[in-house]
Amino acid sequence: MDFNKIISYYEKLESTRKRLEMIEILAQLFSECIKEENRKDFRKIIYLTQGRLVSEIDDFPTFGIAEKMVIQAISKFTGIANSNVKNLINKKGDVGEALESILKRREGKKQTYSLDTFVKETKTEKILEISRLYSELEKLSKIKGDGSQDQKINLLTGIFRLSSPQSAKFIVKIILSDLRMGIADKTILDSLSLSITGSKNNRSFIEHAYNIHPDLGYIAEKLMKEGLEGIKSITIQVGIPIRMMLASRIQYTEIQKKLGGGDFIAEYKYDGERVQVHKKGQKISLFSRRLKDITHQYPDIVECVNNQVKSENAVFEGEIVAMDAFFEKMLPFQVVSTRRRKYDIEKMKKEVPVCLYSFDLLFENDESLLNLSLNDRRKRLEKMITPSETIQFSNKKMIHNTQEMVEYFNEARKKGAEGIMNKAIGPDSVYKSGNRGFLWIKLKGLEGGKMLDTIDIVIIGGSWGKGRRKGLLSPFYGAVYNKETNMFEFFTRVGSGFSDDDLEQFTDRLKKLEIKKPPKNIICADTPDVWFQPEIIIEVMGDELTISNKSDVGASLGDPRGYSLRFPVYQRIREDKNIYQITTTQEILELFEIQNSQTL
DNA sequence: ACTGATGCGTC
DNA sequence: GTCGGAC
DNA sequence: GTCCGACGACGCATCAGT
Numbered sequence: 001m002d003f004n005k006i007i008s009y010y011e012k013l014e015s016t017r018k019r020l021e022m023i024e025i026l027a028q029l030f031s032e033c034i035k036e037e038n039r040k041d042f043r044k045i046i047y048l049t050q051g052r053l054v055s056e057i058d059d060f061p062t063f064g065i066a067e068k069m070v071i072q073a074i075s076k077f078t079g080i081a082n083s084n085v086k087n088l089i090n091k092k093g094d095v096g097e098a099l100e101s102i103l104k105r106r107e108g109k110k111q112t113y114s115l116d117t118f119v120k121e122t123k124t125e126k127i128l129e130i131s132r133l134y135s136e137l138e139k140l141s142k143i144k145g146d147g148s149q150d151q152k153i154n155l156l157t158g159i160f161r162l163s164s165p166q167s168a169k170f171i172v173k174i175i176l177s178d179l180r181m182g183i184a185d186k187t188i189l190d191s192l193s194l195s196i197t198g199s200k201n202n203r204s205f206i207e208h209a210y211n212i213h214p215d216l217g218y219i220a221e222k223l224m225k226e227g228l229e230g231i232k233s234i235t236i237q238v239g240i241p242i243r244m245m246l247a248s249r250i251q252y253t254e255i256q257k258k259l260g261g262g263d264f265i266a267e268y269k270y271d272g273e274r275v276q277v278h279k280k281g282q283k284i285s286l287f288s289r290r291l292k293d294i295t296h297q298y299p300d301i302v303e304c305v306n307n308q309v310k311s312e313n314a315v316f317e318g319e320i321v322a323m324d325a326f327f328e329k330m331l332p333f334q335v336v337s338t339r340r341r342k343y344d345i346e347k348m349k350k351e352v353p354v355c356l357y358s359f360d361l362l363f364e365n366d367e368s369l370l371n372l373s374l375n376d377r378r379k380r381l382e383k384m385i386t387p388s389e390t391i392q393f394s395n396k397k398m399i400h401n402t403q404e405m406v407e408y409f410n411e412a413r414k415k416g417a418e419g420i421m422n423k424a425i426g427p428d429s430v431y432k433s434g435n436r437g438f439l440w441i442k443l444k445g446l447e448g449g450k451m452l453d454t455i456d457i458v459i460i461g462g463s464w465g466k467g468r469r470k471g472l473l474s475p476f477y478g479a480v481y482n483k484e485t486n487m488f489e490f491f492t493r494v495g496s497g498f499s500d501d502d503l504e505q506f507t508d509r510l511k512k513l514e515i516k517k518p519p520k521n522i523i524c525a526d527t528p529d530v531w532f533q534p535e536i537i538i539e540v541m542g543d544e545l546t547i548s549n550k551s552d553v554g555a556s557l558g559d560p561r562g563y564s565l566r567f568p569v570y571q572r573i574r575e576d577k578n579i580y581q582i583t584t585t586q587e588i589l590e591l592f593e594i595q596n597s598q599t600l
Numbered sequence: 601a602c603t604g605a606t607g608c609g610t611c
Numbered sequence: 612g613t614c615g616g617a618c
Numbered sequence: 619g620t621c622c623g624a625c626g627a628c629g630c631a632t633c634a635g636t
Contacts, residue, residue, distance in 0.1 A: 019618055019621075064632080066607055149606090149633065178623090182617095186621060249613090273610065290609070333611060337629055340610065418611095437619095467624065468616085475625060495625035496613045543611095543612085548628060566611080567613055568626055 026191035043217035055215035093470020096169035103165035211434035241287035243434030272321035318358035419444035461528030482585035490524035497570030
């Protein structure tokens, strides 16, 4: 099948925001795919439409190509300077769009150019077979070692040479995993259901199969070849991760009502890394939240699973948390994240001990437990595992009312947890793989964020927005004021919490404050697209202060490390303050001390 | 052998 | 992880 | 309510350049 044919559907998808239309368009594409001559390409087309080469559960090298590399390739291919390519990307809000417009201009058909005229003019040699494109992309992802960046750029320019401007655009978007067509896995499920079974009503079967075997290419092919019966025959396989159940977040006063109004279970929400453990006899595998195989990172956990899990086969979940040397105190997320590595595993095993706080059992021996109630699953979990320092059960408590929940929340926070997870009980409290519903509701703070205070920062720079934010300034670079040195120190970027309207107003106002170079009283290691005269002040909220080697705030105080903010969110503009009344570096230090003294 | 730029995946 | 917009 | 995408800090891996 010709890739140019496929992108005609992609372009239709881009032209609408209506979900029903998108489902229809995608279904038409899939109907093309299941014609005899195209069947061999179906699986590849599914992956490409997801902006990837293989499924989520497939271990395959990533492209190792992101915006900067593509800019170089575009520059090399067209002879346009890097900075000009970057400017065009800023204007278009998308790397692919920028490339397309450059290539169209090159063809000298700026006004009237269309895919049809391209195909007509160039005929057969410009047909880009899916199999050809796919194998080129495979090659691209496999290049590594010395000189690999040049080789990648060369191969990429070679692919551009095979492509119409339109297909080049989409190829770049695929490589960047950033199709921005308004469709993702759920819509693909709808469209598969519609095009192959003739009705969207069958989506639930297909979706369930996808959740417990998260490979849309496999699902699509199986549906095409074996129909709904084939799909219904898919079961959990130990060794293949299933999509994880997630939690919603709502006002804490609404939680009990949302969980049914009566009693519910709360558990500590550990600040670590979610993991799904698969035990098949002696073979243990660990999978991350996004289903990556992370077994090699935690040999200590693997060993304990072997020793402490009684059942022959099992799939269970927990959170891996970094512990102090005595396994008494839980350490912050940043500590456990040093275990996400390929080298020095044994050394780090000793330096950063971890504990797996297990909280759910999904499969035991030959039996799926997904449809059991939470209580039943938990009972089976506690029966199956003999706890030790390295594998424990999550702390849990039966909650009868909101006040009790708040007390338990405060206790959890004192112990170093991020908050609590509130979970429905009763016969409907099944494990909903791949779902973020209201059977589980997290509580991380009684107000907006986890922090007690908001922080006022002055906007010193910004980037040009991407996608739906094209032409708008977003995110913003915010600084705090160091009153001892009289400097403004870069603290955090903020891009979340703004409405479209907010961004338009900020863009208007900030454009007038644009300056070519940062003033001398600004410290900012990073270089934003645009610098601003420090004037506009905004309030931000976050989960907690973080400390790292890369931050500018406090870096002048002797410690090479500096402070920043985890999960920053814009709250409101502060017209009432001047730039010397914003949060100071000194106040950040105090807040950090308070934050660290809150846990036992 | 080291540093900085870039990419990727965790939260 | 957070959030807002479109349906 | 569901789905999508536009955004954050941070740590490690990889590669280019020295």
